[in-house]
Amino acid sequence: MKNNEKITMQTVLKAIVGSTSQVILGKQTQVKLSLACLLSGGHLLIEDLPGMGKTTLAHTLAQVLGLHFRRSQFTSDLLPADIIGVSVYDRATSAFQFHPGPVFTNVLLADEINRATPKTQSALLEAMEEQQITIDGETHALPKPFFVIATQNPKHHIGTFPLPESQLDRFLMRVTLGYPDAQSERALLKNQAGRHSMTGALIKPVCDVNTLISLQQAVRNVHVSDQLLDYLQDLILYTRTQFSTGLSPRAGLGLRLCAQAWALLEGRDFVIPEDVQAVFASVVSHRLAAENSEISKQILERVAIR
Template identity: 50%
Template sequence: MPLSSRHQSIPETRTQTVPSAADYSDNQQKIAQLMAQLNQIVLDKSQVVKLALSGILAGGHLLLQDLPGMGKTTLAQGLAQLLGLGFSRVQFTNDMLPADILGMSIYDQNKLQFEFRAGPIFTQLLLADEINRSSPKTQSALLEAMEERQVTQDGQTYPLPEPFFVIATQNPLQQAGVYPLPESQLDRFLLCLSLGYPSPAAERALLKGQDRRELLKGLDTVLDTEAVLLAQQGVKKVYIADVVLDYLQRLVAKTRASQEYHGLSPRGVLSLQRAAQAYAYVSGHMEVTPEDIQAVFAAVTDHRLGQRFMPAHVTGGQATATISQRILAEVAVIV
């Protein structure tokens, strides 16, 4: 069943080229430029920006959880614009249906046949805004797309563009009108990040500076689609030594030794390795170090191990050690 002519502008799957050393060097310079520009938009959150870009270059999906108004949508839009990716935004609500995201088959009376009208998910970067305000049925509509990079409707399978990413935002569960994401959905997100409140200096810059929406309009594309695909290939080539893998596996074993939560699954372990490789790549080196694993560990594991985001006003401003922080403190780098 062919897509209707109205949707034939959907980006097509691209053939990947073999990268050279010069290509990688050029990409590294562009990545540094991209982060510098994004840090001018999302102030005082350089580590979150670096982790978010690492997740994208690792080919994974991102979950941004925080209070409303913290800059989650600004970060997602900035990434899409700087990476030159096709972008769609869907505002999730409690009355949304799966077809509102995936698309549906509509009968064409002129052609006397059904035609599939692609939904907003047929893009390169989908911003699923406030994903936990929709029902579990609508949330689960994203599962196949996130894992298989395809959509199945009425027995027909439609591939999604390459690359394809989902950046979802969610509000704290303490707020009204939200549905918790099931574990199977959470496991599809490579990284879960939280922006948090800005520092006083950053907040003053926001008060005295230009509107973020105006700054977003002025961003120029730094990496195009081909460069993103090239970077993804570069991430896969980042070397990880056996001694570093030993450390990674000790961390994983520690997650599985607890009676309080289920440990990391094999998919979670692969996600941890891939995220560490991407973080090393973004940092400008082609070998994973224990510091790279430590940098991504919380973002990869906490949401998989049941760690719920608690905003500062709920915890009384007291910082409590997360599951990942306790594990990192208990597992030695070298034994």
């Protein structure tokens, strides 16, 4: 990679993080994590109580990255066709015409994904995995890049269909926002940030689809040394020996990718253990069925860096 290319890339990344953080105050880590997830090409699950800025985060990211954004509010009567689209008979052409659903976009915000029925959920999850949908024997590719940012409310379970572990594994990361600190909250209350500021002229795309794709390529080029892979494998092995179900190979691969993305965000072209540790809780805790990041913290405190 040439040096000036490197520098532009860093400027773009800084601008993305900076712009998003202007809307989501005091949550730079979560913003960076979400960005790392998108740069790794993975889907993101944001889990928090209502009103914590889940939707705002998703929306802002899409806008800053200059991506096409669709939002779908999941409810219990939502059908798979409402997500992926439907073929309708067109009398004029005497043929079935495919009407694409909201899934045909760059960033799909699946709001309150656990309110939909398992049938609908799996239709979406299938699309997430395959990056394409098949309807009436016809395959339609989804636009590139394609991200799903799903949100779910962890606490209020009445009338919900919690995602099973196997489907949680499809999400590369799970991020929790949490309450803002006092300073950010004050700024928020003073109308200096939040969702309304997004619609104003404040947020402009700092990136386009092509840049994003080259950034994703750059993530894959971040060097991972053998020593680091040792550490990564130690971590994975530890979860496998200490839990009834440990981390899957897909999780391990995701962990590596996210660590690479994090290293890029930190302005490095190689991964250090701290990068792995930074993304570890978000990548791992939902796969280990842990309610909070306490377990991942304990794992990190027990596995030595070689």
